[in-house]
Amino acid sequence: xxxxxxxxxxxxxxxxxxxxxxxxxxxxxxxxxxxxxxxxxxxxxxxxxxxxxxxxxxxxxxxxxxxxxxxxxxxxxxxxxxxxxxxxxxxxxxxxxxxxxxxxxxxxxxxxxxxxxxxxxxxxxxxxxxxxxxxxxxxxxxxxxxxxxxxxxxxxxxxxxxxxxxxxxxxxxxxxxxxxxxxxxxxxxxxxxxxxxxxxxxxxxxxxxxxxxxxxxxxxxxxxxxxxxxxxxxxxxxxxxxxxxxxxxxxxxxxxxxxxxxxxxxxxxxxxxxxxxxxxxxxxxxxxxxxxxxxxxxxxxxxxxxxxxxxxxxxxxxxxxxxxxxxxxxxxxxxx
Numbered sequence: 001x002x003x004x005x006x007x008x009x010x011x012x013x014x015x016x017x018x019x020x021x022x023x024x025x026x027x028x029x030x031x032x033x034x035x036x037x038x039x040x041x042x043x044x045x046x047x048x049x050x051x052x053x054x055x056x057x058x059x060x061x062x063x064x065x066x067x068x069x070x071x072x073x074x075x076x077x078x079x080x081x082x083x084x085x086x087x088x089x090x091x092x093x094x095x096x097x098x099x100x101x102x103x104x105x106x107x108x109x110x111x112x113x114x115x116x117x118x119x120x121x122x123x124x125x126x127x128x129x130x131x132x133x134x135x136x137x138x139x140x141x142x143x144x145x146x147x148x149x150x151x152x153x154x155x156x157x158x159x160x161x162x163x164x165x166x167x168x169x170x171x172x173x174x175x176x177x178x179x180x181x182x183x184x185x186x187x188x189x190x191x192x193x194x195x196x197x198x199x200x201x202x203x204x205x206x207x208x209x210x211x212x213x214x215x216x217x218x219x220x221x222x223x224x225x226x227x228x229x230x231x232x233x234x235x236x237x238x239x240x241x242x243x244x245x246x247x248x249x250x251x252x253x254x255x256x257x258x259x260x261x262x263x264x265x266x267x268x269x270x271x272x273x274x275x276x277x278x279x280x281x282x283x284x285x286x287x288x289x290x291x292x293x294x295x296x297x298x299x300x301x302x303x304x305x306x307x308x309x310x311x312x313x314x315x316x317x318x319x320x321x322x323x324x325x326x327x328x329x330x331x332x333x334x335x336x
Contacts, residue, residue, distance in 0.1 A: 004047035006095070012047070013040050016081060021094035022107070024049075031077070069097060069306060070106040070123035072139060074130045077109070083222065084278040085248070085295050089129055089149055092299025100307060125306045127299075145309040147302045155318040159305045161298045165197035168291045168323040172245045172273040173205050175289070175325060179332065181243040181271060182211055187230060187255065188247030189222035198247045198275065216241045227254025235262050243271040243331075249281040249290055256284060256330075267332025277326050286329035294321045 010020045015036060023032065023040040071093055073080065080087050106123055110131075120126065125145030128136060136153060140146060152160035176184050186202045199219065206212035218234065220226045227250065234240060235258065246252035252274035259266055266272050266286055274281065277292035298321050305317060 004044075004049045006049075006091070008047060009040060009043050009049060012043050015040065016087070020044075021091055021098075024094075024098065068106065068123045069093075069102060069303070070108060070120060070126035070143070072108045072110065072120075072126055072128045072131075074110050084250070085276055085293070086129060086150075088295040089299040089302075092296035092301075093127055093303055094299075095296070096300040096303035100303065124310055127302045127306060145306055147306045147309070149298050149302045152318060155316065157316055159302075159309065159317050159319075161301045161305065161319045161321065163293055163298075164320050164323065166201045168275065168293070169198050169201035169245070170205055171323065171325040172275070172291050173202065173209075175327070175331065176243045176245065176271060176273060177209060177211075179243075179271065181241075183213065183216065183241035183243065184211065185216035185218070185234075185241040185244045186247070187218045187220075187227065187244060187251050189226070189251070190219060196247060198245075202245060213241075215239075222248055222250065224250045224254035227251035228258045229254075231255035231258035235259070235264065240264070240270060242269075243273070246272065246274040249274045249276045249278045249288060252288055252290075252330075253280065253284055256286075256288075260285075266330050271332050272330040273325075274330075282328065289328045289331040290326050292324045292326050294323075297321055 006020050006024070009024075010016055013020065013036070019032060019036070020040050023037050024044060071090065073086065073090065075083065075086055080090065108120065120139065120142045123143065125147070126139070126143045127147050127149060128139060128151070129149045131148070131151050136148075136151075140153070140158075146158055148158055148160040150162065152158070152162050173184065184206065186199060188196050188199045188202075190196070196219075199217070203212060203217075218230050220230055227246065230251075231254070244252075244255070246255065252272055256266060256272065259270065264270060272288065274288050274290040275293070276295070277288075277290045281288040281290050301319050301321070305319065308317075
């Protein structure tokens with residue numbers, strides 16, 4: 001018999017997995033209608049949904065279920081719903097909390113510029129998703145136990161779970177270079193703390209190969225519409241590179257649509273490699289070659305590190321989640 005999952009409940013309730021997870025987590029800070037809350041709970045009961053801890057029949061993490069973990073994220077609910085990478089991290093956090101028997105997580109959303117008057121209390125520890133040194137300053141002196149995800153302010157002081165963006169970018173570019181491409185563009189988004197690491201390592205690696213050309217760099221927003229609009233502008237200007245590395249699958253999916261509308265074939269006229277490996281990336285036309293990031297595992301690992309701290313560990317730990325290049329049809333074959 002198939003075991004019901006959070007995604008099964010989300011599909012039947014016609015809401016997001018994040019919404020289901022937060023309702024099942026009894027997150028009172030989550031703004032959702034009572035009708036939706038009751039529908040999710042009813043469907044979970046109908047499907048006989050069991051938490052991972054209940055399925056295993058034991059609590060695998062030695063911590064009281066009275067523990068209260070806060071999640072601090074620098075995105076609005078709308079922004080998170082539109083960003084699969086960050087919503088997947090949050091889903092991992094919530095799943096691991098459920099597995100540990102922790103039924104309440106407090107969610108605090110901050111602007112990207114922080115809040116100097118912020119007061120955090122009634123939590124045993126907090127997981128901070130994203131951010132930078134400026135906007136996390138009001139946080140770090142208020143909570144005894146902290147874990148940072150997708151950002152490491154100081155690996156000698158704080159636990160963190162990060163992606164090796166240098167290796168990830170090298171995986172993508174080395175693959176395109178081995179296929180014979182010399183003109184490789186980059187499209188990415190802006191970060192509040194400065195140049196995104198994918199952008200930084202793209203420039204460095206391309207310079208190392210003597211292939212860097214700044215006219216092939218396009219930086220804007222991270223959303224699908226930005227990929228579509230930017231690619232339209234590039235096509236209008238002409239002189240497209242033979243290959244592109246996109247900082248996210250969402251950007252690549254938008255760009256694919258623009259290319260298809262203009263009759264520019266992928267991979268015949270342009271090879272495409274992207275980043276994240278969101279579920280949709282395997283089903284677009286053509287399926288995307290992409291660097292897979294285990295974002296849900298990042299959230300799960302953050303909870304494990306935080307509970308380990310609460311249980312007495314004092315030495316800080318940094319965990320780097322490995323990436324993998326998933327080769328599909330969008331990058332094509334070796335140039336003749």
